[in-house]
Amino acid sequence: MKYEVIVVGAGPGGAFAARQLAKKGVKVLLIEKQTIPRKKPCAGWVTPEVFDLLGWDPKKLNILLEETRGGILWIKGEPLHTDYQRPIAYGILRNEFDTKIVEEARSAGADLIDGTKVTDIDIGSDRAMVITSGGKTFEGQIIIGAGGTYCPVAKGSGLRKSWARDELCVTFSSETRIGKEKAAQLTKHRGYPEFFFMPWEMGYGWYFLKQDYLSIGLGVRCNLLSRDKNLRFLLNNFLNQLRELGRLDDSVTLSPFRGYNYGTYFGPTGMTYGNRVLLVGDAGGFSLNSSGEGIRPALVTGGFAAEIVLDALHRGRFDEHTLSPYEEKWYPALRRYYRRGSFLIYQLRHTTITEVFHNFIMKEDDLRRLLFFDPFYNVVPPKKTYLGILSRIPKLTRYAFKTMAVESISLSDLWRPNYP
Ligand SMILES: Cc1cc2nc3c(=O)[nH]c(=O)nc-3n(C[C@H](O)[C@H](O)[C@H](O)COP(=O)(O)OP(=O)(O)OC[C@H]3O[C@@H](n4cnc5c(N)ncnc54)[C@H](O)[C@@H]3O)c2cc1C
Numbered sequence: 001m002k003y004e005v006i007v008v009g010a011g012p013g014g015a016f017a018a019r020q021l022a023k024k025g026v027k028v029l030l031i032e033k034q035t036i037p038r039k040k041p042c043a044g045w046v047t048p049e050v051f052d053l054l055g056w057d058p059k060k061l062n063i064l065l066e067e068t069r070g071g072i073l074w075i076k077g078e079p080l081h082t083d084y085q086r087p088i089a090y091g092i093l094r095n096e097f098d099t100k101i102v103e104e105a106r107s108a109g110a111d112l113i114d115g116t117k118v119t120d121i122d123i124g125s126d127r128a129m130v131i132t133s134g135g136k137t138f139e140g141q142i143i144i145g146a147g148g149t150y151c152p153v154a155k156g157s158g159l160r161k162s163w164a165r166d167e168l169c170v171t172f173s174s175e176t177r178i179g180k181e182k183a184a185q186l187t188k189h190r191g192y193p194e195f196f197f198m199p200w201e202m203g204y205g206w207y208f209l210k211q212d213y214l215s216i217g218l219g220v221r222c223n224l225l226s227r228d229k230n231l232r233f234l235l236n237n238f239l240n241q242l243r244e245l246g247r248l249d250d251s252v253t254l255s256p257f258r259g260y261n262y263g264t265y266f267g268p269t270g271m272t273y274g275n276r277v278l279l280v281g282d283a284g285g286f287s288l289n290s291s292g293e294g295i296r297p298a299l300v301t302g303g304f305a306a307e308i309v310l311d312a313l314h315r316g317r318f319d320e321h322t323l324s325p326y327e328e329k330w331y332p333a334l335r336r337y338y339r340r341g342s343f344l345i346y347q348l349r350h351t352t353i354t355e356v357f358h359n360f361i362m363k364e365d366d367l368r369r370l371l372f373f374d375p376f377y378n379v380v381p382p383k384k385t386y387l388g389i390l391s392r393i394p395k396l397t398r399y400a401f402k403t404m405a406v407e408s409i410s411l412s413d414l415w416r417p418n419y420p
Contacts, residue, residue, distance in 0.1 A: 003029040003111070005309055006130050006140040008118045008153050010036060013281025013298030014146025015101040016054070020306035022108035026313065029138055030110050031130065033117035033147075036102050037095040041173045041260040043206050043215050045089045045193065046097070046295050047378050053299045054101065058090060063100060066091030066210040072194040073372055075362050081192065082368055088377045091193075091210035093175070118147065121156035121277075128276040128318075142276045142318050144305050146298075149262045151283035157274050160285075165223040167285065169203065169264040169292055172235050172257040173217030180212045186247055194247075195376075196238060199348040199357070200224070202265070205238040207247055216242070216254065219292055221265060231259070264292050265345075267338030272330070273323040278305045286334065289341030290375040297334060304329040340375055340382035352400060355407050360399040367392065 005021055007014045010032035018030040032038065045068060051058050058065055068089040070082045106112050117133040121143055128143045130153075145153025149168075154160040178186070187194075187209060196205035196218075203220030218231075218238055225231060235257065242248045263269075263285035272284040280286070281298030288297060308326045312318050347353045361367045370388045374380045380388075389396070 003027050003138060003140040004313060005029070005142055005144060006031065006128070006138055007110075007144040007146055008121075008130060009145070009147035009151060009281075009283065010038065010098070010102050010105075010112065010114065011040065011146060011148060011281060011298060012098055012101055012295050013283070013286075013302040014144065015098065015105050016299050016302035017144050017146060017280055017306045017309075018110040019101060019105035019108050020303055021309060022105055022110040024306075024310055025109070026310070028105075028110045029140065030102070030105060030112045031116055031118055031132070031138070032102075032112070032114040035115045036112065037099040038114075039258075040094040040098060041171065041217075041258045042094045042175075043173065043193075043208055043217060043292075044092050044094055044097075044175070044210060045208065046092055047089050047293065048087070049378070050296050050299060051090075053296070053303060058087075061100075063096040064091070064093050064211055064213070067191055068193060068377075069191045071373060071376075072189060072192050073362060073368060074194060074196045075358055078363075079194070080362055080365075080368055082365055082373050083192070084373075084379070088373075088379055091208060091213075091215075093210065093213065118152045121153055123157060123274075123276050142278070142309055142312060144302075144309065145277060145279045145283045146281055146302065148282045149260075151279065153277060154279050154283045157277040159271050159274050159277065159279055160283075163261070163263055163285075164269075166221065167263045167265055167269060168222040168261045169219045169287075170222045170225065170231055170259065170261050171217055171219040171292075172231055172259050173215065174255045174257045175213055175215045176252070176255045178212055178214050178252055182252065183209055183212045183214065186214070186249070186252075196241065197362075198234070199354050201229075201234065202345055202348065205234075207242060214252070214254075216248075217257070219264075222261065262287055262292075262294065264294070265289050266342065267334065268330075272301075273308075273320065273326045275320050275323075276318045278308065278323060278326055280305045286330070288334075288337050288378075289345060290337065291341075291377070293378070296378075300333055301330050304333075336382045337378070340385055344371060344375055344385075352404065356396070356400050356403045359403050359406070361396070367395075 193208040201220035205218035280301040286297035287294035
């Protein structure tokens with residue numbers, strides 16, 4: 001069957017691109033390998049801009065929404081509480097949230113074929129084709145690859161054949177409905193997700209209640225794992241810690257943990273467009289490195305891809321050159337967030353800074369906001385973070401010397417990364 005645009009993958013990136021195109025009258029097909037509502041391993045929090053992008057009013061939505069007003073950062077066994085006293089993020093259930101975007105795409109006129117896996121693509125001079133596992137083929141002018149980390153469009157077009165280990169965040173997560181009473185019994189911190197900081201693994205564990213759903217998981221950098229210190233080992237340690245804190249007990253049977261990898265540590269490292277192909281969301285490596293937030297970048301890039309495709313359809317040209325403005329759109333919108341994330345997380349490779357971070361910085365609410373929660377939830381733009389750091393340099397330097405005096409570490413550690 002012939003379409004103008006074929007979108008592979010009905011996650012937020014693909015469904016949003018399909019919705020935007022269908023709204024403009026484009027004949028678009030959305031293909032998804034799972035059946036909708038699909039399952040997606042996720043902590044399930046989104047920032048307010050996500051609702052702006054989707055044009056949704058959080059107050060009028062009939063899906064689960066848990067207001068997040070701050071968070072608790074656990075450092076060396078100590079809970080450090082930050083309260084913004086206003087919603088800075090929302091907890092959602094991915095099956096509800098993502099399905100709503102797919103439904104909007106369908107209502108706008110997009111065709112959906114779910115339960116169908118795309119195995120390959122074939123780019124010709126006058127058309128683009130997707131081939132499914134049942135041997136069926138679909139033809140269009142252009143393909144949007146939104147199939148997540150191992151997107152068949154990224155692979156088939158040669159834009160991304162594989163991921164380097166240091167690009168990948170490996171995760172385990174579980175979401176369990178535990179009931180209101182149990183939820184109230186386990187934690188008094190509704191609206192304040194708890195983060196268990198793992199600087200040496202460049203990741204964190206989370207404990208997050210969304211009404212009576214409990215989300216638990218952890219994500220760490222793939223190349224920092226070893227045979228002994230593997231993800232299962234880290235997960236078991238984390239669960240034991242939660243049990244010791246009373247956040248879990250024997251009466252709670254958690255849903256099985258599911259693993260998933262995605263590229264979060266650098267932002268896109270390869271081309272995100274080619275002849276008759278554009279990559280959005282995790283397929284292009286667009287998740288943010290300061291937190292692992294991927295829903296917003298998937299929507300941002302899905303929206304940009306739709307704009308570029310509309311223009312290409314108008315011009316009747318789909319070559320790499322015609323699609324190159326895609327990068328000119330996402331780069332200024334997202335690049336500064338990747339830069340801020342890299343700047344912050346790479347400081348933690350050094351003993352001195354990590355110790356200063358543990359001993360002083362994170363203990364001060366003002367600095368904890370500046371260096372952890374603001375970038376994590378994107379409460380302020382990157383420029384404000386840098387200005388905030390500059391204005392606090394005297395304080396940070398004083399703390400560095402205090403730490404060195406106590407921990408017998410030296411400034412030279414700054415040039416010696418200390419993680420395994
Ligand atoms: C454990 C975990 C926790 C996370 N927590 C958060 C969070 O709290 N907040 C946040 O913003 N982000 C979070 N993220 C990141 C976020 O989930 C992703 O960045 C986001 O879903 C990316 O959207 P996407 O549309 O690009 O891809 P996806 O949501 O991954 O969707 C891709 C779709 O493509 C389909 N697909 C794949 N291959 C094929 C194929 N061959 N044929 C057809 N269809 C195919 C898949 O089935 C899938 O439905 C988390 C990620 C993980 C792993």
